[in-house]
Amino acid sequence: MLFNSINFALFLPIVFLLYWFATKKNLRLQNILLLVSSYFFYACWDWRFMFLLIFSTLLDYYTGIKIHEAISQRMKLIWLWISIGINLGFLGVFKYYNFFAESFSEGLSLLGLKANLGTLEIILPVGISFYTFHGLSYVIDIYKDRIKPERNIIAYSVFVSFFPLLVAGPIERATHLLPQILKKREFNYSKAIDGLRQILWGLFKKIVIADNCAEFANIIFNNSEEYSGSTLVLGALFFTFQIYCDFSGYSDIALGTARLFGIDLLRNFAFPYFSRDIAEFWRRWHISLSSWFKDYLYIPLGGSKGGLWLKVRNTFIIFIVSGFWHGANWTFIVWGFLNALFIMPSIIFNTNRNNMEIVAKGKYLPSVKDFFAIAITFSLTVFAWIFFRATDVSHAFSYISEIFSQSLFTIPDFPKIGKSVPIILLTIAFIIIEWIGREEQFAIAKIGTTWYKPVRWAMYYTIIIAIFYFTGKEQQFIYFQF
Numbered sequence: 001m002l003f004n005s006i007n008f009a010l011f012l013p014i015v016f017l018l019y020w021f022a023t024k025k026n027l028r029l030q031n032i033l034l035l036v037s038s039y040f041f042y043a044c045w046d047w048r049f050m051f052l053l054i055f056s057t058l059l060d061y062y063t064g065i066k067i068h069e070a071i072s073q074r075m076k077l078i079w080l081w082i083s084i085g086i087n088l089g090f091l092g093v094f095k096y097y098n099f100f101a102e103s104f105s106e107g108l109s110l111l112g113l114k115a116n117l118g119t120l121e122i123i124l125p126v127g128i129s130f131y132t133f134h135g136l137s138y139v140i141d142i143y144k145d146r147i148k149p150e151r152n153i154i155a156y157s158v159f160v161s162f163f164p165l166l167v168a169g170p171i172e173r174a175t176h177l178l179p180q181i182l183k184k185r186e187f188n189y190s191k192a193i194d195g196l197r198q199i200l201w202g203l204f205k206k207i208v209i210a211d212n213c214a215e216f217a218n219i220i221f222n223n224s225e226e227y228s229g230s231t232l233v234l235g236a237l238f239f240t241f242q243i244y245c246d247f248s249g250y251s252d253i254a255l256g257t258a259r260l261f262g263i264d265l266l267r268n269f270a271f272p273y274f275s276r277d278i279a280e281f282w283r284r285w286h287i288s289l290s291s292w293f294k295d296y297l298y299i300p301l302g303g304s305k306g307g308l309w310l311k312v313r314n315t316f317i318i319f320i321v322s323g324f325w326h327g328a329n330w331t332f333i334v335w336g337f338l339n340a341l342f343i344m345p346s347i348i349f350n351t352n353r354n355n356m357e358i359v360a361k362g363k364y365l366p367s368v369k370d371f372f373a374i375a376i377t378f379s380l381t382v383f384a385w386i387f388f389r390a391t392d393v394s395h396a397f398s399y400i401s402e403i404f405s406q407s408l409f410t411i412p413d414f415p416k417i418g419k420s421v422p423i424i425l426l427t428i429a430f431i432i433i434e435w436i437g438r439e440e441q442f443a444i445a446k447i448g449t450t451w452y453k454p455v456r457w458a459m460y461y462t463i464i465i466a467i468f469y470f471t472g473k474e475q476q477f478i479y480f481q482f
Helices: 007-022 027-069 074-111 128-142 154-161 174-184 189-222 229-260 277-283 289-298 308-326 331-349 366-391 393-403 417-436 451-468
Strands: none
Touching: 007 027, 007 229, 027 128, 027 154, 074 128, 128 154, 128 174, 128 289, 154 174, 154 189, 189 229, 189 417, 189 451, 229 366, 229 393, 229 417, 277 289, 277 331, 277 366, 289 308, 308 331, 331 366, 331 393, 366 393
16 A cells, blocks of 8 residues: 555555544554554555564564563573664575575676576565664664663554555654554644645645656666666656655655654655765655664764774675665666765764755855865765666676766756656745755645645645655655565
């Protein structure tokens, strides 16, 4: 059930009405309804993988209690590794087994040896990377004595499977979400209206910008050998806005939907394309994943406390692991490696925390220095996205090699280029709106709120009309494959 589908448009108001009226504001009934609704939502994808979600939930619920009750540190560690081992084992089999089997066979063939390791004909369960990380952070926090285990199985199950975040995040923490699930919730009109605005903006980003950019990015990337360098640059830009609007659009819909039920989820995006260096970009892109790797991998490895070499090593580890988390393909690993390289100057010269505030705060335009810093950071990001989108590493290199050729200075041309002009103009308008609203939680959080009511509603109706007008074939969100 996609957020941008008719099914979800019917599902959401039904659950909303039952939640606030049929449960009579009884917390236990509300949580039971959320759990049943979340399992139904997930079963609509493929009911056969429900057992994985439920098993993972019960595993971490039980091991969390056993870690807390264990008398010796040794037993705590044993229970922790049981949870980590089984969770990562499932993730490894479904997501990475074929990659390792094929890579091992190819490696042996380069040495003149033959190996025919069988691959598995399995489907990747949607959301497995996200709900696995929910559970892992929970048991690790119990082991570290940051939290106590939750004995209420319904509340814990809602924490893992809450439907707005179930299939593509944000990756929540028990310290943030569980207290909200355990606390009585009252309907808040202003929070609900704010949620609806965020849903509307998320749908605009997904349907109008991402899905239409995807059409042109696919044409160019899938036939890249036929096009000039300038056209390939345009293709990379289409994908750059596709992936941002696709994933941040999902996150906006998720956060907005959660607000309708009185729950605040972790922010996942903070206008990353306005970043002035790569370090700032990664503080603003997929924030819940970046902070997860920082807290549960980077810091346990030693963080930045052991000197320059340790910082460099740990930075490369988390970026390569982050790339691998995105998918079982060498392109993602190279993408992670590139981002580690790009962030190195900030690490080496200890400038990675220079740009903590939003750019040009309180101003209409950035300074010349900030403008060029944004342009350079954005260009590096676009370059790295080529590897993320390419089918394999050789495709990425051939794509890049054609960009840096004489054909870079030609006029872009590809089938449907005329049709792309309105989307290019809409994307430019989108960038302007994002810039105006960059100091808020999402772009239109405050835009229009103080306008004359007919004008404000005219803006909302314009967005709605654009969504319906530019709706094409229903497209899955990119991050569902991760």
